[in-house]
Amino acid sequence: MPRVAVVRFPGSNCDLDTLRAAEGVGADAYLVWHRDTDLRDADVVILPGGFSYGDYLRSGAIARFSPIMQAVQRHAAAGGPVLGICNGFQILCEADLLPGALLRNAGLSFVSKPVDVIVERPDTAFTCDYDSDCRLRLPVAHGDGRFVAAPDTLRMLEAEGRVVLRYVAATERSPFQPNPNGSANHIAGICNADGNVVGIMPHPERAADRLLGLTGGSGFFTSMVTLHQDS
């Protein structure tokens, strides 16, 4: 079973949810404190959602300087899988592990609701259990989820197929605006050039249980296990 380190910043608030979802698929998951400098032989690192430092100044701006982030950088540089969820995605962008930035939602309000996304990259450590172009319904809950990047960066992301998740309209009669935050190209998640670092705005850990009404998120966790067993 993979060893999954969930990094806990002082203002993380999805750390335990994420830990539980990882444990739910049998992973050997544990919390790592942001002041630690060692990931304790993690196979996979997850930066969970929350408000790492209150998200004061900019989301993720202060967290990127936490001591543990150097270890995360090394882990990523060595090809180790890293997943940033929501605030984790914001931190990965601030830390330059992913391109672009996540700005205030275009509607200016926090938005908490389920959205539909399609999986466009089913070959990362976190999406290999999904079929290509499959649709998922996942909750989002964020104030700063509008992905922006310079025009050539965006072109590169598209050309290299680095959009992992994209917001889509559910059906013809859908009650949803496909894009909850005004993200460029409806981007909900991206990965780095090597595909080992993934950042997504929706919360798969809140959609991994029938009782909670949504189950589409569990693939993110089972994928880690699948990949680990294959390697």
Add this chain to the structure above:
Amino acid sequence: MVAGAVTDAVSLTGEPAVTPALVREHSLNEMEYARIVELLGRTPTFTELGVFSALWSEHCSYKHSRPVLKTFPTTGPHVVQGPGENAGVLRLPEGWAVAFKIESHNHPSAVEPYQGAATGVGGILRDVFTMGARPVALLNSLRFGPLEEPRNRYLFAGVVRGVGDYGNCVGVPTLGGEVNFAPGYSGNPLVNAMCVGLLRENELIRAAAQGVGNVLLVVGARTGRDGIHGASFASEELSEKSEARRPQVQVGDPFTEKLLLEASLELITSGLIVAIQDMGAAGLTSSSAEMAARGGVGVEIDTSLVPTREPDMTPYEILLSESQERMLIVAEPHRLPEIQSVCIRWELTATPIGHVTDDGVFRVRHDGQTVVAIPGQRLVDDCPVYLPEAKEGEEARSRRATVDPGAPVVDLEGALEMLLDHPNIASKRWVYEQYDSTVQASTVLPPGSDAGVIRVPGARFGLAMTIDCNSRLVSLDPYEGGKAAVAEAARNLACTGARPLGLTDCLNFGNPERPEVFFQFRESARGISDACRVFGTPVTGGNVSFYNESPRGAIDPTPTIGMVGLLSRVEDRVGSHFDSARDEVFIIGETSGILGGSAYWAEVCDFVGGDPPAVDLEAELQLQRFLVAAAEQRMLRSAHDCSEGGLAVTLAEAAMGGPYVPGSLGACLDLTGYAPDVPVDGVLYGEDGARAVVTCAPLQITRLIALANEHGVPVFHAGRVESAGTLELQVGAHLFSWSTDALRRIYSEAIPRRMQHTAVDRMAGE
């Protein structure tokens, strides 16, 4: 007779002399001041005057409400902690317990909606985690004047953002609430926040100072000049003058709150501390004095040790500051190093500022001088209690006596559209989408159903919660309105399949010194009590907010009820929207057709008045029991209670479906035999209680009817759910037909349409 001074204390140089004018400015009357002098055996010092002013304010002392609150039933086999602590606690299965409490932040929100609401949420979270409980859900009840006025839109937008930003950052899901608009709240909005927490019953901690020599520590934010006199400010009417007396606005810091939450729970579960109390209204003064009184001990505090945000703060200011995100802790001295290390890990400071004493005196020193020395128990106990005159107002009486509201402005079919477009009935999605409702990954029924439901990881049971009050009913008939609020809350829980356990109340009223206001207060409390006795749901705590008046007059009386309920098996929970086509539709309960106090009269006939239907508590209880039993036996596909807007609104809401389903369902129903003697408007829009619309699979029809008969609840088989999006309703000779997609558009656009240009109303904060 004036005895000799108990102990001495001095005013500091530069502090004003205590004169009658100064006493009045501190909102203390002559009798109260005389009592202070008698109690001390001397003139109070300036700082002592501030302390009395805060602790003897209505907000802290409950001087106009205590005798009435004493009449609430507060006991029961599952009550672990009743009123008197930061939050009430009820026993749950499997070693768990639930701590919950509601609190108002009305006046601060009227002045600064964003920060007022945010700090309200912060305060109620602290009340719950100081009990050793982890907050697992928030709810809120909000009232504003009509959205046609820009100021009301500004307040509404700011409050919702403030509530959301704070809870979202701390990471506690908002599971429900209510929002209501009526002219009486223009100028005096209501912001009531409720928090629900979970704890292992054996980890409960109480806020009583104990152990002479034990140390007092402040943990968390530094003390600034914010909110000085907030408690007395909250105890007066809002007027032009209050603009000037307005205390410095308190700014919330949810990140520090989150750190405090984690540090406090760690300190409590590791057994490192003796007691803990948050610093809410009247800050250090009330937290330390109340903790001492609860423990029957004295305390000595040195205010010069308190970490301050600004230089040169006086003991008066330090004692009365309402800076947020601070805790007071009592601990044994040898635990200090361990406590410090927990706090440091959470980036907080813990500073010793005093200790527990054996002489029962509340003593404060500053730079070596004693500035406060008051017999502690008497400081809390000797506050005068008033039992004001109560008399029903003429206006309420004559409104209630009216039987003819005047002509409706649209026909019966159009009335449903009009009601669904009214912000009081319309979808509150605009509000709850700004609140994180799924963090903690435990939300089983999110906002949008009759009650919120969460699961508890590792446990079998589920916890349901709701917050309710129909203030129109209370204003017309406070006794029946009080009963109705409890009944509605209990019914909402029961519709999800949960058995009501107990409640917390937030009693929002005008000036209690006016007889018609005190009548509303006393009578609605009596209604609440009676309902609680019948339902077996004790009151475990609450909050009173008086003086909710603006130059335009008093608010509608609003005794908000926050209630929790238990699902023995969480997976049995029932949603409130129709589930699938071909399910069978039943109406449970009887309709008298009385339209007094209804939304139909208020909105469609433009008349607030009439005599509302009396609340039949026995019928309510039978309905609750039936709903819970039906859920436990897994008979129900949906259950939705009837309240504002009556049966027509209930059916429309159920058919339109939840906020995120791809399309609406419909239904084909025949109500002809249901209430044959009742006029059609009464059948559609009457607001009798003890009713619900439920659906079941076709195979369950006989079982469901048998179960209803067994529980003695009237049951009527009305028809079935259809996949076509039409709601068809036959009532005698009348056939009504609505497109549910069209209704859904009206229902979901009503509030966003009115809030389109909030930025124009004033861009508040970032």
Add this chain to the structure above:
Amino acid sequence: MTFRVHVRVMPREGLLDPQGQAVEHALSALGFEEAGAVRIGRAIELDVAAASRDEAETRARQMCDKLLANPVTEDYLLEVEED
């Protein structure tokens, strides 16, 4: 004529500024111990068409009072620049 107006809207003195506090803390953790008294507010820039600099300033001030700053919690500072 068009004037460029720069507005700084800052949290009123004495009010808690959690953002400023967090940033101050972060700066010192990053080795910028010489930084202190950090306050964070909003910077607003806008063009104002007016006949004179004075008129531009008067109008901008009205915009601040009515909309751009919250008088309960914020103070503002204006600068007008000829374009």
Add this chain to the structure above:
Amino acid sequence: MTFRVHVRVMPREGLLDPQGQAVEHALSALGFEEAGAVRIGRAIELDVAAASRDEAETRARQMCDKLLANPVTEDYLLEVEED
């Protein structure tokens, strides 16, 4: 010596600024039709202890590059004031 540093961090030109747009719209609805090109950013004020004005500015610039502004989306402007 202590210097007061004023930083304005503005959204980079060309980037959508929904807040600026909302305010512009609100201003014109309030009758301020003469306002245009509204942009909203952050105003940061801090004290910097330094031996000289130049040193204060250099250090402040480092703070901006490292933390206060995001080079991907923001530009900043510094002013140093002797206290």
